[in-house]
Amino acid sequence: MRRPDPTAPAKRPRDPRIDAFRGLALVMIFVDHVPGNPYEHFTLRNFGFSDAAESFFVMSGIAAGLAYSGRFLPGALARDGLWAAVRPVWGRAWTLYLSQLFLTVWAIAIFAWGASTFDLPGLLTKINLRQVFENTGAALVGIPALTHQLGYVNILPAYSVLLLCTPLALVIGLRRPLALAALAAGLWFAAGLWRLNLPNYPNPGGWFFNPLAWQAVFVTGLLIGLRLREGARLVPVSRRLFWLAVGYLVLVIAWMKIDPLGHWLNHQLSLLGKAGAPFHLISHDKTFLALPRLLHVLAMVYVISCLPAVTAAAASALAAPLRLMGRQGLLVFCTGTLISLAFQVAMAARPGEAWLAWGLPPLGIAGMLAAAALGDAARARRRPQAAAAGATPHGIAAE
Structure with missing residues (x-):
C-alpha cells in the first residue's frame, strides 16, 4: 500500500x-x-x-482547475513525471468523446423511431439530422470526427477539445496566470475578429460552440479554480467592482424586458458596427461568445462569488x-x-x-x-x- x-x-x-x-x-x-x-x-x-451553457463552462473550468492542477505543480512533476499529470485530463477528454458518440447515436435512434412510429417524417430533418438521412456517407465521417454535430448534442465536443488543451493551460496558469489570461483574451478576440472556428463537415460553417471563443469562459473558470486551490480569490472583493457588476446585470435585464430601451441600445450597437467595430464586440452572437454575453457571465460569477448568503x-x-x-x-x-x-x-x-x-x-x-x-x-x-x-x-x- x-x-x-x-x-x-x-x-x-x-x-x-x-x-x-x-x-x-x-x-x-x-x-x-x-x-x-x-x-x-x-x-x-x-x-x-448569457445562458446556462456559459455557466456550465465556467463551472467545468473551475472543477478542472481544482481536480488536475496539483499534478502539475513542480514537486509533483518531479516525483511522478509529466505523463502522470496529463493522463487523467486526456482520459477525461476521451470519456467526453465517447459520451458524445453515444449521445449522437441515440439521438438518431430516438428521432428515427419517432418518425416511423408516429408517421412524422419531418423529425428526420430536425436537429441537423438531414445530412444523416440524405447524405449518410459524409455524415458518418463527420460524426466521429466531431465535424457534424446534432442540435442539443453539441456541448461536449467543445468541452472535450478544451480538456485536451488543459494541460498546457495549467502549466502556464500555475506559473504565469496573467499570461494565461492574456492568451485566452487574445484568442477570443482573434476568433471573433477573423471568424476563426473549427470546421463543420458535411455542412458549411463552423461549430456552434466554437472552442476558440468559448475557451475564454473555461479558462476564466480554470484560473478561479487555481486560486481556490490556494484558498484565495482570482479577483479581490471590491465594493466598486461589485456594484459595477450589479449595475450591468440590472441594465441587461432592463435591456431585455423594456422594449424601447432595448431597441435604443441595440441601435447604438448597430451604429458602432457601421462605424467599424468588430461584430463580436457589439452583437449578441453565441458561437463567438460576443462581448455583451461574455461580460454578463463574468459579472454574474463575480457578484455570486461576493455574497456569503449564496x-x-x-x-x-x-x-x-x-x-x-x-x-x-x-x-x-x-x-x-x-x-x-x-x-x-x-x-x-x-x-x-x-x-x-x-x-x-x-x-x-x-x-x-x-x-x-x-x-x-x-x-x-x-x-x-x-x-x-x-x-x-x-x-x-x-x-
Missing part, C-alpha cells in the same frame, strides 16, 4: 457552490432543451445575455438535490440530453396535449436526479477500493 505523502496538502472540502450551480445549470440546460414547455420562461437566458444557500439542505446532480455532472448531462430528445418527440407526436408540456419536464428532472443518486452510490462503493489500492482522490471531480 502506498504511504501518504507528508508533503501533500490536506484534502480540501468540496465547495458547495460549484456542485450546486453546476447542478442548477444542468437543470436549466435540460429545460431549455425541451422547447415549448412553460418552465423555459424562467431559465437564465430570459434574464441575461455560499450558505448552496450548502443548505434545500440545495442538496442540485449538489447531487452537480457531483455527477456528465452522467446527469447525458441522462438529461436523452430524456429531452425523447420528450421533444413525444411533444411533436401530441402537439395538442398541454399536460405534456407541464408534466414532462418535472419527470425528466426526477430522472436526472435518480441517475445522479445511482452514480453517487456507485462512486461511494468504489471509494474504499481506490483507497485500498493507494489512489489519492481529488477534492472535486472534473465532471
Whole structure:
C-alpha cells in the first residue's frame, strides 16, 4: 500500500457552490432543451445575455482547475513525471468523446423511431439530422470526427477539445496566470475578429460552440479554480467592482424586458458596427461568445462569488438535490440530453396535449436526479477500493 505523502496538502472540502450551480445549470440546460414547455420562461437566458451553457463552462473550468492542477505543480512533476499529470485530463477528454458518440447515436435512434412510429417524417430533418438521412456517407465521417454535430448534442465536443488543451493551460496558469489570461483574451478576440472556428463537415460553417471563443469562459473558470486551490480569490472583493457588476446585470435585464430601451441600445450597437467595430464586440452572437454575453457571465460569477448568503444557500439542505446532480455532472448531462430528445418527440407526436408540456419536464428532472443518486452510490462503493489500492482522490471531480 502506498504511504501518504507528508508533503501533500490536506484534502480540501468540496465547495458547495460549484456542485450546486453546476447542478442548477444542468437543470436549466435540460429545460431549455425541451422547447415549448412553460418552465423555459424562467431559465437564465430570459434574464441575461448569457445562458446556462456559459455557466456550465465556467463551472467545468473551475472543477478542472481544482481536480488536475496539483499534478502539475513542480514537486509533483518531479516525483511522478509529466505523463502522470496529463493522463487523467486526456482520459477525461476521451470519456467526453465517447459520451458524445453515444449521445449522437441515440439521438438518431430516438428521432428515427419517432418518425416511423408516429408517421412524422419531418423529425428526420430536425436537429441537423438531414445530412444523416440524405447524405449518410459524409455524415458518418463527420460524426466521429466531431465535424457534424446534432442540435442539443453539441456541448461536449467543445468541452472535450478544451480538456485536451488543459494541460498546457495549467502549466502556464500555475506559473504565469496573467499570461494565461492574456492568451485566452487574445484568442477570443482573434476568433471573433477573423471568424476563426473549427470546421463543420458535411455542412458549411463552423461549430456552434466554437472552442476558440468559448475557451475564454473555461479558462476564466480554470484560473478561479487555481486560486481556490490556494484558498484565495482570482479577483479581490471590491465594493466598486461589485456594484459595477450589479449595475450591468440590472441594465441587461432592463435591456431585455423594456422594449424601447432595448431597441435604443441595440441601435447604438448597430451604429458602432457601421462605424467599424468588430461584430463580436457589439452583437449578441453565441458561437463567438460576443462581448455583451461574455461580460454578463463574468459579472454574474463575480457578484455570486461576493455574497456569503449564496455560499450558505448552496450548502443548505434545500440545495442538496442540485449538489447531487452537480457531483455527477456528465452522467446527469447525458441522462438529461436523452430524456429531452425523447420528450421533444413525444411533444411533436401530441402537439395538442398541454399536460405534456407541464408534466414532462418535472419527470425528466426526477430522472436526472435518480441517475445522479445511482452514480453517487456507485462512486461511494468504489471509494474504499481506490483507497485500498493507494489512489489519492481529488477534492472535486472534473465532471
